Each structure stands twice: as C-alpha cells, then as structure tokens.
Amino acid sequence: MIVKSADFVCSNTQISKLPPATKPEYAFIGRSNVGKSSLINMLTSKKGLAKTSQTPGKTQLINHFLINESWYIVDLPGYGYARISKSKKEEWNKYIRNYLEKRENLQCVFILIDSRLEPQKIDLEFCASLGERGIPFVITFTKADKQGKVKTDQNVAKFRKAMLAFFEEVPQHFITSAELQTGRDEILNFIDEVNQKFDVNDVSIYQPDQD
Numbered sequence: 001m002i003v004k005s006a007d008f009v010c011s012n013t014q015i016s017k018l019p020p021a022t023k024p025e026y027a028f029i030g031r032s033n034v035g036k037s038s039l040i041n042m043l044t045s046k047k048g049l050a051k052t053s054q055t056p057g058k059t060q061l062i063n064h065f066l067i068n069e070s071w072y073i074v075d076l077p078g079y080g081y082a083r084i085s086k087s088k089k090e091e092w093n094k095y096i097r098n099y100l101e102k103r104e105n106l107q108c109v110f111i112l113i114d115s116r117l118e119p120q121k122i123d124l125e126f127c128a129s130l131g132e133r134g135i136p137f138v139i140t141f142t143k144a145d146k147q148g149k150v151k152t153d154q155n156v157a158k159f160r161k162a163m164l165a166f167f168e169e170v171p172q173h174f175i176t177s178a179e180l181q182t183g184r185d186e187i188l189n190f191i192d193e194v195n196q197k198f199d200v201n202d203v204s205i206y207q208p209d210q211d
C-alpha cells in the first residue's frame, strides 16, 4: 500500500466524541516509551504526525489519524508508566479499556513490545486480557535496530514461547525499527488485506451509553 495522505483528525478521552465508526481502524498500544508514536510516523512517512518523546507518558489521549482518507490509525497512551498518579492511571485504564471493548470499527490492535527486553509480565497480561475479550491483535516488536538480529530473534522467540501459557496459537508478529523503516511494508500490506474485508454494513454504529 502507498500512503498518499495522513492527517491528524482529533484527540479524545471520550468515546462519544470519536469520529464515526464507518472506516476500518487500527490501534497502537504498548508500554510507555515502547515506540508507538514513532512507529506511526514511520508507517505514514510523516515525521511529527504523532508526537514522540524520550520521556515516557507523552501520548495521553486517544489520537485519530486518517490515512488515504479511508482508514484510521489510533495512537493510544502507554500502559505501565509508574510516574503518574493512581487516580490518573485508573482514569486512563478506564477509557482505554472502554475504547478497546466498544469501538466497533476496530479491526486489529497492534500490541508493541520492546524487542530488547526479556518477556515482561505486564505485556503478557495485556495480550491475555485482549485475548479473553476476543479483541483481535497482532504483536509488533519495536526498536530492532538497537541490537543485533540474533538477540532480537531470541527475544521474539522467548516472548512467543511465554505466550503459549495463554494461547494455543500465538498471534502473528512483526519486527520493526522506526529508525530503519523495518517492517513497514509488512504492516501496511497486512492492513491493506484487512481493509479489503471491511464492510461498513457490518458495523453497527456505536451508541455511547457512558464514557
């Protein structure tokens, strides 16, 4: 797929104010600082589209970007960031959970995992929680340029093995680097394929009951 346009649409904390659920949508989530916003900029070839930072906790809202005027990318705040207050954390968790469970046009969640790390409990639990809710997701390993291929492959294998505790079949994965554009074509092709199957008539437009 060629990305011809990528435009910021809106930032929200309320599901009732999201754009109409009439186009396929893909959400990017993962621990703070894992590289969600950088990956979105890499996929769209638009530096600065999603705001990035060396300091964790940069993205704090549900951010919608419209790609090729036909599908949405959503940049979400990171989970597991220690330096925010408990009440703020609960507030974030609530609306992110609400969004993931109720967004009817959400086709797939990209769960981002830092390829430099051994499997982390918080990531495995997050994958399991989406699995339990029947929310489709794929795994995306980030920052692959930060170490050699052997180390990346080892960590990927370890994560997939750890997932077998929760899943009979481990979901599809991508290995990426925002620096080197690794994984760009694979992810865009995947999205393109899923987009082809999207039928707006299958989406019963979400009627907000509460935020």
Ligand SMILES: Nc1nc2c(ncn2[C@@H]2O[C@H](COP(=O)(O)OP(=O)(O)OP(=O)(O)O)[C@@H](O)[C@H]2O)c(=O)[nH]1
Residues within 6 Å of the ligand: 030, 031, 032, 033, 034, 035, 036, 037, 038, 039, 051, 052, 053, 054, 055, 056, 057, 058, 059, 060, 076, 077, 078, 079, 142, 143, 144, 145, 146, 176, 177, 178, 179, 180
């Ligand atoms: N070397 C390298 N650095 C990366 C890569 N992806 C992200 N980074 C760096 O990691 C830091 C965090 O990136 P962000 O894209 O802001 O991370 P995020 O997951 O959106 O963070 P929050 O919004 O705070 O949750 C930045 O300093 C990026 O430059 C990558 O593929 N390679």
Ligand SMILES: [Mg+2]
Residues within 6 Å of the ligand: 036, 037, 038, 051, 052, 058, 059, 075, 076
């Ligand atoms: Mg971010």
